[in-house]
Every structure is written in structure tokens, then in C-alpha cells.
Amino acid sequence: MRKRPITSKQFDLPGREIGRVIRLSILNRVLPLGNLQGGPGWRCLLVLGVLHGVGRPFFRLLVRYENQLTSIYRRLRRRGGPDQ
Amino acid sequence: MPWHTCYSLASLLRTARKLSASCNTVTFDIFDTLLIRRIHDPDLVKPAVARFIAARARNLGRRWTWPQVQTLRDRFEKEQRRQTATRFDDHEACYPDYMARVLREIFADGADERLLAEVTDYELAVENTMLVPRDELVQWLRELHAGGKRIFLLSDIYLPASHLARFVEHAGFPDCIEGIVSSADSFLAKASGKAFPLLKEKYGLSYDSWLHVGDNPISDGLRPAGHGIQALVIRDGQEKYRKAIVKRYVNYSAGRPFWKGRAVQQLMLPLEGENRARSFRYGYGYTVLAPLICAFVHDVAKRCLENDIPRIFFFSREGWLFQRVWEKITPHLYPAGQLPATGYLYVSRMALAGASCAYQGLTRTSADIVFLPAGNRDFRDVCRVFNLQVEQLVPHLARFGLQADTILNPRFPGFAPAHTLRLYDLLEDDSFQDEVRRQTRPANDALQRYLEDSGFFEQEQVALVDIGWLGTIQRFLYDAVKHRGDAPRFVGLLLGASRGIPYPATLNNRLEGVIYDRDRFDLAASTIMYARDLFEEACRAPHPTLNGYRLTAGGYELVFRTADDAMARQEQEQNSYFAPLQNGIIDAAGRYGAAMALLGYSPEEIKPWLRYLLASRLAFPRAAEVGEIRQRHHLDDFHGTHVSTARKKRGEKGLWDMSPLVLRYHPLIRLKCFLSHIKQCLRGA
Known part of the structure; x- marks a missing residue:
């Protein structure tokens, strides 16, 4: 196997670890693999899968609009409820 | 004057090279410009320091928890910022001032300059583990310095310039920097723009030929531009992407314990210049074996501290790597010290087997252990393992209807259960056992002298660290020394305990598997048994195995395997093949210690992730992984050379x-x- 940097461009472990976690989590629903203390959680897997998978070009594009996106996010959070 | 914003490092360097041509002064912001942080939130360093202070307080009998220390620190820092805000535009604080207050509050009369220096050293050391120089930017900085430009560093932070200089020294470019200015020294910050006139007056600079580079649009863009300084602001999408990932893992860990180990591994990842192209085996050692082995050694340290065990002995040859990992991780995890002393004991099953018979003789269990490997067939193998002279034992065998080559292993044709029963009867014979004891006594005497030299008998209990799997080495060692009044209590800590043969645990002699123990049902951890040889080869020392202990005129000598035979050559080939894997483990160990110290996790907390690693890599590996990692050769002198036809x-x-x-x-x-x-x-x- 050829030499590669440890940290991938998607800042994941070598061998696309997030994909491996997703596959093993699906298998864990069918066959007990062991005590994973609640496992990774599907929402976490989805967010991390998207981040590692397609986050790189998105961040490159969206960093120019960081201030605008941050203020939209803050407004949405405030609208979400008084306890947000 | 408008400032320039660049959205990537490459475009920053292109623009900066053009602008710097007409400048003789270049100033840089430090954090997130010249130096990036592995962690997304710089405040995460503070709890680690709070834990350090709390541990020191506990050592002196003062009951302070780390959240209390952190709350005190935050309060004193806020108070100082409120005070400076009454006199200056910037609400700055100075670390030595408020930290000295914190220490006086906690330690009273015990808080002196030495203690402040110790806490400061620790905080700066933790910061340094999380800081990585930005390769390309530092390279450009060196070019500027070589071109005769004056280079200064500016930072709005609570650490004074003398502390920041230590970061620069650690990053490796102090020779290029003419001066460092921190808002903590003068309470004048870039945020209000007051830091720039300060620098101008102090070093006689001119705004006209001055370029400033930073990451904050206000402090590094608007304010310097307001003075007529050329300003470049980097808003790096890739850095924000990296930090977003780290943030997710750390935040998810709070609610889902599964992600804690993954968060640790994210902080362990090499960045910038550290992230060179490496072989697959190095990467496997760094990302798969290192977390497992480091967590094991970390747990060993924790258990020894909890049980007040004053000495740890790492057994050769796998203990060699465990000791290297210990040396790397413990300074980060236990900076307050008070760890047990460690030592490396040259032992092996072959070397200890004979010595274990010197007082108790050859036991039934010891004989059964000989026939566990498939290559051991008859009494000659028993003699080989226990270093007995078969010719002097043949008459004793004959009395019980046995010969030296009577088949004693069920795997071989010609075996009969009656052979084993006769062997057991032989083991009950006093004259046979007297002969065994006579033959093995010199090896035991040599072992005693070696252990005395190693300080083995100087404490009441010792921790014995080995890879596993049956605990045979510990079993033989205990049998060899249990007759002594000063023999310590044995606490065996194994990476994996398979318990294929029941271990005769007593109060004075017990062992436990840390990552895997068959007595604790753990399905994922049990997958370690899929590839035991992988772990043995990964952890093994590069020196030959020990064959025995020999008495000499001067005392004793350790007899290592020196045969230059095919097996030795194969072992050397295997050692070379796995050297990158071991390097990966050792390189990762320091980062593991730093990451765990920062996040404050115990080894137990990252076990869900370690179980995932074991299951995914050992039970469900990729074909290419197995092909690369499967060992070429595995030496086992305990294993005989007979080949079973079954x-x-x-x-x-x-x-x-x-x-x-x-x-x-x-x-x-x-x-x-x-x-x-x-x-x-x-x-x-």
C-alpha cells in the first residue's frame, strides 16, 4: 500500500472511519457486537457523515458569508424559544 | 485604508508576498494565524490546569475540586478585567496576577513563587501540546527574516509576552522574531487599536512600511488599517472546517459516551508539518493499536495509584513497548507525579519454567501447560521447556511405564489416556521430584540474585505488566519465589486474560485482564483473541528472547537466545517489518497523553470506542488490512517443532x-x- 498522510483532507481517521462506524452501527442493530454504551446515535452519525463527506467544499464556499450565516443562525435560535 | 481578506492560506501568501515587498516591518497575530490549535475552544486548557491545581491541593490535604478551582480562576480573572476596564479601553487581564491570587486562596501560606512557576509551566506545557505551527506561514516568516525584515508578534491574550515566547520557542522559530507584545503586559490591545502605537513607540516603527497579518477582522483588519498599516486578514475555510469537526466530537461526547474515544483520536491527529506521508503499518499503529495500548497502560497507572502499589515491573519482551508508552503518557496524565517506580524485568516462559520447579517440583498444571501448544508432543518437550536433562530422568520414567518419546499430547497419533495418567503418577513420585528440584535449583538461585538486584523484594506488593494470555510467566515467577518470606504480593495486569487454564489466584497472587478478561463477559473486547500474535509482534522488544538464568562465579548471568538460525533471522525480518507499526504507536502515545489530560477522560470512559475499534478491526477487518498487518513470522520457543497429523x-x-x-x-x-x-x-x- 502506498504511503499516505494519517489525517485525511476530510480530517477523518485513515480509511474513512465515519463510513466504518455507520456500517458497524447498522450491523449492531442486527447482531450484538458488544457494549458500545448506547452507540453513536443516528443524528450524530448523520451530521458527522455529512461533515466528513461533503463539508470541505461547503466550508470553503460558505466562509465568505460567515457573518451573515451566523446572524441568521442566531435569529433562528432566538425564534426557537425563550430558553434557547 | 481598507484591509485585505483572504479565504485561504495560498491566497494569503500570494497577496502577502506582494505587499511585504514594500514593507520593512511585518507583524503577526499568534493564535489561529501563525499557530493553530488542535482544539476548537482555547478555554478547554483551563480545566486541565484546574485539575492539576486540585491534585496538588489534595496532596497537601486541602479539599478542592477542579470545578471549584476553575470557578475561582474565572471569578478572579473577571474581577481583574473589570478593574482594568476602568483605566483602559481594553478589558484585559494578566495571568500571573490573577493566578497568584487563585493560588493564595487555595494554598494560603503555601502559595509562593515556586508554586506559581510550577502551575504556569504546566499550563504552558498543556497549551504547547495543543499548538501546531502553520507550516507555510512559518516558512514565509523565515523568508522574511532572511530578507532582513523586522518581525514582531502581537497578541490579545491574558498571557504575558514572556510566556508567549515559550510557545514560539516550542514552535521552533524564536530566532526570526525581534519582539513579542502581549496585551497582558500593558493592557493595551489590538482590539482597541492601542497596541499598534505602543509597538511603534517601543521599536521605532513606521506605519507606512508595516504589514500586519492576523485572523480577526476587527483586531487584525479594521484597527491596524485605521493607523495606516497594511492589514491582511485570513478567514480560512479549511481551519473552520477542521474545528467544526473537533467541536462536534467533543460536544457529542458529553451526551454519548461512545464518541469520547473518537474525540481523543481527533485531537491526536497530526496536523500541518506533522502530517507527513506514512506507511500503512505506521498509520495502523498510530490509529488502531496506539489507543488500545495507551488506554491499557493508562489503566495500569490508575489502578496502581488507587491500590497504592509502589512498584511496577514490565515483563519482557512485550513490556518493552508498554514501558515506552508509560514514559510518554504519564508526564501528561500525572504531572503532579507520585507515580510508582517502574522497572523492566527480563523474563520468559522458557527462562522461568525450570526455575519454578526448584522448590515445588514439576506440578500437574505446569505439565499440562506444556501440551497446550500443538507442537509439543512428548516428555522430551517437557524437558526442553523446563530445561531438564532427560537422560537422568529416563529411569524414573521407566518405573512408570513411560519413555522419553511416549506421546503425551492427544493431537498426535499413538496417544492414549493411560499415558497421561502414568505421567500424573510420575509427578507424585518423590524421587522423581527430588531429581527435578536438583536439576532446576541453580537456575532458581540465579533468578533470585537477578530479582534481588532488580529490587523485586523491596516492596510489599508489585504490579506485573504483561500482554497476556494465560499469565504463565506470572504463574512460573510466583512458583519460583513464593517460598521466600520477603516475596511481594503479585498484582498481575494483562492486556488480555484468556484464562484457558484457571489461574490459581490467591490474596498474594492475582491477575486481571484490563482490556479483555474472559471472566468479565465483553463480546467486543474478546475479539482481541482473533489476532493475539498481532499484539505480541506489535509490542515485542527488538532484543532476543531470554532462555534462562545461569549462576556464575561473580553472581548470575542472563542467557539470551543468540542462535543465528533460520528462526532468529525470521524474527529479525519480522522486527523490521513491524518497526513502522511500533514507531506509530510510540509517536501516538504522547498525543494520547496530551489529549486525555486536556479532555479529562479516564481510560474507562473511552472503552466504548475501544470496543468498536476491536470489533471493526479484528472481527470485521478489510482484506487489505489483514494482508498488510498479518505477521510474516511468529517465534515461539515454547512451541515445539512436531507437526500434528490430526x-x-x-x-x-x-x-x-x-x-x-x-x-x-x-x-x-x-x-x-x-x-x-x-x-x-x-x-x-
Whole structure:
């Protein structure tokens, strides 16, 4: 196997670890693999899968609009409820 | 004057090279410009320091928890910022001032300059583990310095310039920097723009030929531009992406323990210049074996501290790597010290087997252990393992209807259960045992002298660290020394305890598997048994195995295997093959210690992730991984050279013994092996 940097461009472990976690989590629903203390959680897997998978070009594009996106996010959070 | 914003490092350097041509002064912001942080939130360093202070307070009998220390620090820092805000535009604080207050509050009269220096050293050391120089930017900085430009560093932070200089020194470019200015010294910050006139007056600079580079649009863009300084602001999408990922892992860990180990590994990842192209084996050692082995050694340290064990001995040869990992991780994890002393003991099953018989003779269990490996067949193998002279034992064998080559292993044709019964009767014979004791006594005497020299008998209990699997080395060692009044209590800590043969645990002699123990049902951790040889080869020292202990005129000598035979050459080839893997483990160990110290996790907390690693890499590995990692050769002197003609039962072949074709193209082979493994675990095999 050829030499590669440890940290991938998607800042994941070598061998696309997030994909491996997703596959093993699906298998864990069918066959007990062991005590994973609640496992990774599907929402976490989805967010991390998207981040590692397609986050790189998105961040490159969206960093120019960081201030605008941050203020939209803050407004949405405030609208979400008084306890947000 | 408008400032320039660049959205990537490449475009920043292009623009900066053009602008700097007409400048003779270049100033840089430090954090997130010249130096990036592995962690997304710089405040995460503070709890680690709070834990350090709390541990020191506990050592002096003062009851302070780390959240209390952190709350005190935050309060005093806020108070100082409120005070400086009454006199200056910037609400700055100075670390030595408020930290000295914190220490006086906690330690009273015990808080002196030395203690402040110690806490400061620790905080700066933790910061340094999280800081990485930005390779390309530092390279440009060196070019500027070589071109005769004046270079200064500016930072709005609570750390004074003398502390920041230590970061620069650690990053490796102090020779290029003319001066460092921190808002903590003068309470004048870039945020209000007051830091720039300060620098101008102090060093006689001119705004006209001055370029400033930073990451904050206000402090590094608007304010310097307001003075007529050319300003470049970097808003790096890739950095924000990296930090977003780290933030997710750390935040998810709070609610889902599964992600804690993954968060640690994210902080362990090499960045910038550290992230060079490496071989697959190095990467495997760094990302798969290192977390497992480091967590094991970390747990050993924790258990020894909890049980007040004053001394740890790492058993050769796998203990060599465990000791290297210990040296790397413990300064980060236990900076307050008070760890047990460590030592490396040259031992092996072959060396200890004979010595273990010197007082108790050859026991039934010891004889049974000989016939566990498939290559041991008859009494000659017993003599080989226990270093006995077979010729002097033949008359004793004859009295019980045995010969030296009577088959004693059921795997070989010609075996009969009656052979084993006769062997057991032989073991009950006093004259046979007297002969065994006579032959093995010199080896035991040499062992005693070696252990005395190593300080083995100087404490009441010792921790013995080994890879596993039956605990045979500890068993033989205990048998060899238990007759002594000063023999310490043995606390065995193994990476994995398979318990194939019951271990005779007593109060004075017990052992436990840390990552895997068959007595604690843990399905994922049990997958370690898929590839035991992998762990042995990964951890093994590069020196030859020990064959025995020999008495000499001067005392004793350790007899190492020196045979330059095919097996020795194969072992050397295996050592070279796995050297990158070991380097990966050792390189990762320091980062593991730093990451765990920062996040404050115990080894138990990252076990869910370690179980995932074991299951995914050992039970469900990729074919290419097995092909690369499977060892070429595995030396085992305990194992005889006889080859059993009995056909291997179907299903006895493990996943890691399968051919590459089967691994690649059989769609359900891993599932099949795992189901078989589950059956074995449930049966208690």
C-alpha cells in the first residue's frame, strides 16, 4: 500500500472511519457486537457523515458569508424559544 | 485604508508576498494565524490546569475540586478585567496576577513563587501540546527574516509576552522574531487599536512600511488599517472546517459516551508539518493499536495509584513497548507525579519454567501447560521447556511405564489416556521430584540474585505488566519465589486474560485482564483473541528472547537466545517489518497523553470506542488490512517443532488465518467467524 498522510483532507481517521462506524452501527442493530454504551446515535452519525463527506467544499464556499450565516443562525435560535 | 481578506492560506501568501515587498516591518497575530490549535475552544486548557491545581491541593490535604478551582480562576480573572476596564479601553487581564491570587486562596501560606512557576509551566506545557505551527506561514516568516525584515508578534491574550515566547520557542522559530507584545503586559490591545502605537513607540516603527497579518477582522483588519498599516486578514475555510469537526466530537461526547474515544483520536491527529506521508503499518499503529495500548497502560497507572502499589515491573519482551508508552503518557496524565517506580524485568516462559520447579517440583498444571501448544508432543518437550536433562530422568520414567518419546499430547497419533495418567503418577513420585528440584535449583538461585538486584523484594506488593494470555510467566515467577518470606504480593495486569487454564489466584497472587478478561463477559473486547500474535509482534522488544538464568562465579548471568538460525533471522525480518507499526504507536502515545489530560477522560470512559475499534478491526477487518498487518513470522520457543497429523477440524481456522482470496471474495466469512466466536464465548471456551 502506498504511503499516505494519517489525517485525511476530510480530517477523518485513515480509511474513512465515519463510513466504518455507520456500517458497524447498522450491523449492531442486527447482531450484538458488544457494549458500545448506547452507540453513536443516528443524528450524530448523520451530521458527522455529512461533515466528513461533503463539508470541505461547503466550508470553503460558505466562509465568505460567515457573518451573515451566523446572524441568521442566531435569529433562528432566538425564534426557537425563550430558553434557547 | 481598507484591509485585505483572504479565504485561504495560498491566497494569503500570494497577496502577502506582494505587499511585504514594500514593507520593512511585518507583524503577526499568534493564535489561529501563525499557530493553530488542535482544539476548537482555547478555554478547554483551563480545566486541565484546574485539575492539576486540585491534585496538588489534595496532596497537601486541602479539599478542592477542579470545578471549584476553575470557578475561582474565572471569578478572579473577571474581577481583574473589570478593574482594568476602568483605566483602559481594553478589558484585559494578566495571568500571573490573577493566578497568584487563585493560588493564595487555595494554598494560603503555601502559595509562593515556586508554586506559581510550577502551575504556569504546566499550563504552558498543556497549551504547547495543543499548538501546531502553520507550516507555510512559518516558512514565509523565515523568508522574511532572511530578507532582513523586522518581525514582531502581537497578541490579545491574558498571557504575558514572556510566556508567549515559550510557545514560539516550542514552535521552533524564536530566532526570526525581534519582539513579542502581549496585551497582558500593558493592557493595551489590538482590539482597541492601542497596541499598534505602543509597538511603534517601543521599536521605532513606521506605519507606512508595516504589514500586519492576523485572523480577526476587527483586531487584525479594521484597527491596524485605521493607523495606516497594511492589514491582511485570513478567514480560512479549511481551519473552520477542521474545528467544526473537533467541536462536534467533543460536544457529542458529553451526551454519548461512545464518541469520547473518537474525540481523543481527533485531537491526536497530526496536523500541518506533522502530517507527513506514512506507511500503512505506521498509520495502523498510530490509529488502531496506539489507543488500545495507551488506554491499557493508562489503566495500569490508575489502578496502581488507587491500590497504592509502589512498584511496577514490565515483563519482557512485550513490556518493552508498554514501558515506552508509560514514559510518554504519564508526564501528561500525572504531572503532579507520585507515580510508582517502574522497572523492566527480563523474563520468559522458557527462562522461568525450570526455575519454578526448584522448590515445588514439576506440578500437574505446569505439565499440562506444556501440551497446550500443538507442537509439543512428548516428555522430551517437557524437558526442553523446563530445561531438564532427560537422560537422568529416563529411569524414573521407566518405573512408570513411560519413555522419553511416549506421546503425551492427544493431537498426535499413538496417544492414549493411560499415558497421561502414568505421567500424573510420575509427578507424585518423590524421587522423581527430588531429581527435578536438583536439576532446576541453580537456575532458581540465579533468578533470585537477578530479582534481588532488580529490587523485586523491596516492596510489599508489585504490579506485573504483561500482554497476556494465560499469565504463565506470572504463574512460573510466583512458583519460583513464593517460598521466600520477603516475596511481594503479585498484582498481575494483562492486556488480555484468556484464562484457558484457571489461574490459581490467591490474596498474594492475582491477575486481571484490563482490556479483555474472559471472566468479565465483553463480546467486543474478546475479539482481541482473533489476532493475539498481532499484539505480541506489535509490542515485542527488538532484543532476543531470554532462555534462562545461569549462576556464575561473580553472581548470575542472563542467557539470551543468540542462535543465528533460520528462526532468529525470521524474527529479525519480522522486527523490521513491524518497526513502522511500533514507531506509530510510540509517536501516538504522547498525543494520547496530551489529549486525555486536556479532555479529562479516564481510560474507562473511552472503552466504548475501544470496543468498536476491536470489533471493526479484528472481527470485521478489510482484506487489505489483514494482508498488510498479518505477521510474516511468529517465534515461539515454547512451541515445539512436531507437526500434528490430526486434521484441523472445520472452523478451527481463524479469520486472520484465512487466505487473502477468501477474505476478499467470501461475502459472509466475517459474519460466520463472528457467530462462531459468539458461540465460543457463550460456552465459556
